[in-house]
Amino acid sequence: MMLRAVIRRAASKGSSPSLFGKSLQSSRVAASSPSLLTGSETVAFLHCGNHARSFHNLALPGNSGISRSASLVSSTLQRWVRPFSSESGDTVEAVVPHMGESITDGTLATFLKKPGERVQADEAIAQIETDKVTIDIASPASGVIQEFLVKEGDTVEPGTKVAIISKSEDAASQATPSQKIPETTDSKPSPPAEDKQKPKVESTPVAQKPKAPSSPPPPKQSAKEPQLPPKERERRVPMTRLRKRVATRLKDSQNTFALLTTFNEVDMTNLMKLRSQYKDAFYEKHGVKLGLMSGFIKAAVSALQHQPVVNAVIDGDDIIYRDYVDISIAVGTSKGLVVPVIRGADKMNFAEIEKTINTLAKKANEGTISIDEMAGGSFTVSNGGVYGSLISTPIINPPQSAILGMHSIVSRPMVVGGSVVPRPMMYVALTYDHRLIDGREAVYFLRRVKDVVEDPQRLLLDI
Numbered sequence: 001m002m003l004r005a006v007i008r009r010a011a012s013k014g015s016s017p018s019l020f021g022k023s024l025q026s027s028r029v030a031a032s033s034p035s036l037l038t039g040s041e042t043v044a045f046l047h048c049g050n051h052a053r054s055f056h057n058l059a060l061p062g063n064s065g066i067s068r069s070a071s072l073v074s075s076t077l078q079r080w081v082r083p084f085s086s087e088s089g090d091t092v093e094a095v096v097p098h099m100g101e102s103i104t105d106g107t108l109a110t111f112l113k114k115p116g117e118r119v120q121a122d123e124a125i126a127q128i129e130t131d132k133v134t135i136d137i138a139s140p141a142s143g144v145i146q147e148f149l150v151k152e153g154d155t156v157e158p159g160t161k162v163a164i165i166s167k168s169e170d171a172a173s174q175a176t177p178s179q180k181i182p183e184t185t186d187s188k189p190s191p192p193a194e195d196k197q198k199p200k201v202e203s204t205p206v207a208q209k210p211k212a213p214s215s216p217p218p219p220k221q222s223a224k225e226p227q228l229p230p231k232e233r234e235r236r237v238p239m240t241r242l243r244k245r246v247a248t249r250l251k252d253s254q255n256t257f258a259l260l261t262t263f264n265e266v267d268m269t270n271l272m273k274l275r276s277q278y279k280d281a282f283y284e285k286h287g288v289k290l291g292l293m294s295g296f297i298k299a300a301v302s303a304l305q306h307q308p309v310v311n312a313v314i315d316g317d318d319i320i321y322r323d324y325v326d327i328s329i330a331v332g333t334s335k336g337l338v339v340p341v342i343r344g345a346d347k348m349n350f351a352e353i354e355k356t357i358n359t360l361a362k363k364a365n366e367g368t369i370s371i372d373e374m375a376g377g378s379f380t381v382s383n384g385g386v387y388g389s390l391i392s393t394p395i396i397n398p399p400q401s402a403i404l405g406m407h408s409i410v411s412r413p414m415v416v417g418g419s420v421v422p423r424p425m426m427y428v429a430l431t432y433d434h435r436l437i438d439g440r441e442a443v444y445f446l447r448r449v450k451d452v453v454e455d456p457q458r459l460l461l462d463i
Contacts, residue, residue, distance in 0.1 A: 090168040092141045094125060096160045099135055105157045106130040108150055115145050119165065126162060143167040242336040253396050258434040261393040264446045266453050268409050268424040271295050274456055286351040293329070293383060294353040298459055299452035300381055300404055301325050301346045307445045310402045311378050314436050328377035328397060329357060331364040332387075338364045339397055341377040385409065391427045401436050404449065405429040 099106055106128040113125045124136035125145065143165040150162055239247070253259070275290050282290040304311045304325055312321045325346040328339040340360035342353065363369040380397045385408040394405040407427045414423040430446045452458050 090166060091146065092143070092165050092167060093161050094137055094139055094163040094165060096128065096137060096156045096158050096162060097135065098158050099128070099130055103130045105155050106135065108152055108154050108156050108162070109134070110152060111148065113145055115147050118142075118144050128156060137162055139163075139165055141165060141167055240335060242338075246336050249398055250395055253398050256398065257396050257401075259393075259396065259431055260434040260439075260442075261429050261431040262439065262442050262446060263391070263427060263429050264450050266426045266428055266450050267414065268292075268426050268453070271453050271456060272409075272424060282351070286355070288351065288354045288358060290350065291354060291357075293357055293381075294350045295453060295456065296383075296404070296406055296449070297327055297329075297342065297345055297353050297381060298350065299449045300327060300379060302452050302459065303445045303448035304379060305346070306448050307441045309437055309441050310432065310445050312436060313378075313399055313401050314433070319436065322378045324378070326376055326378050328374075328380040328400070329360070330380060330382035330397075331361050333364050333367075335367065338369060338374060339377065339380060340364060340369055340373050341375070343376070380404070382406065385426065391429065393429060394431050396431055396433060402430060402432040402442075402445075405431070 096106075107130075109127045109129040111126045113119055119125055119139040119142065121140065121142045122138045125139050126137040126148075128135045128137065146164045146166050148163050150156060150160065156162070271292060275292065275295075279290045282288075308321055309319075311325060312319050314320075324344065326341050326343045327345040328341050331338050331340060340363070342348070342356050342360070345353065348356070360369065360373065363373070377397065378400060380394075380400060380403040382394050382403060383406040384392055384394075385406050389407050390410065391407055392405055394403045396403050405428065407429075409424045409426050411422045412425045413420050414425065416423065428446060428449060430442055432442050
């Protein structure tokens with residue numbers, strides 16, 4: 001009722017429509033001052049209609065009643081306009097974080113929350129599986145999950161939007177009535193409308209002075225041309241087709257595979273003792289000498305059966321596991337390296353392996369080996385020890401996934417039973433495709449080769 005009386009007094013003073021127009025414009029600016037109306041004052045403001053907006057500009061010196069009314073109208077106008085303001089700041093989006101230098105995407109494995117559940121800031125809401133690690137997607141703010149924008153099993157990249165989180169309920173719960181401070185009746189009168197309509201003067205940044213052009217770097221001194229030997233002392237010979245093929249395949253292996261090599265050492269005492277004890281009887285019965293190569297091939301077959309992933313190969317996005325063992329053997333010839341294949345090595349005994357090796361090596365040295373005898377193969381054994389190699393890192397023979405390297409036998413002091421004794425030792429190396437084979441499988445493979453070679457009786461007992 002008090003507010004209605006103020007309206008009548010203001011109207012009786014003959015306020016013109018132009019004054020009300022100016023007051024309406026200024027009241028929108030003044031609506032930014034925080035205040036709070038009681039229930040009866042709010043009803044009075046809504047009842048008086050549009051003319052009540054002009055009271056903010058009717059504040060005159062000495063007229064405290066109108067000043068207080070203008071302040072109340074200003075605060076009520078703020079409460080009346082707020083529900084129609086932009087709600088764009090009430091939601092946030094959870095996105096896929098950066099997953100590492102070498103990881104470009106991942107698979108969304110599972111959601112840890114459901115739509116409608118409340119989450120806290122930095123709380124995990126989903127998990128992404130990559131080739132190496134599992135990464136959590138954290139909520140950027142506290143709120144309630146509105147919806148998920150992707151599904152489980154989808155491939156996502158860094159920056160992909162995963163969920164929409166609403167902060168409105170969280171913000172509303174924090175704003176309690178005890179935190180609202182009502183404005184007192186001794187509020188200062190608002191400045192006149194003319195002062196508020198003055199345009200704001202924004203300060204312009206001072207233009208930076210252009211930097212003086214830096215002096216060009218001094219020219220590099222040209223190096224002196226090296227003194228090369230005369231051309232008459234050089235010979236140019238075209239590459240053979242075999243050498244071109246070997247060069248291409250070896251370079252393709254380096255460009256395609258993630259090459260990694262692991263090493264171990266083998267005590268050759270028992271295998272050499274077995275060979276020395278039965279070499280004469282073996283030759284009389286089978287007509288072929290008993291060598292060390294057959295022992296390593298049997299050890300490799302046993303290791304491949306224990307670690308079948310070493311015998312597998314990557315084909316596009318699939319892994320092909322081979323249920324057979326065809327072992328390639330590297331043979332060095334005068335024309336280049338050839339790799340004939342011992343097919344079905346897992347079904348051969350020592351004598352059959354030795355006969356096949358002798359036949360293929362003879363054909364390779366004579367140049368009569370066929371393409372079919374070198375095609376395929378699931379694993380390669382290379383014996384660089386026949387040339388005196390102590391240790392090396394062999395290169396995978398595509399499209400295989402691993403290669404075993406043998407080296408020369410050297411007598412070295414070893415600790416056996418608490419005593420230092422000389423032992424014939426050989427370094428063995430396994431180079432493998434780390435995209436498919438992990439270090440654990442590679443080490444287990446090489447340990448199996450070591451155990452079988454150091455104790456050949458394991459093959460008889462299958463242990």
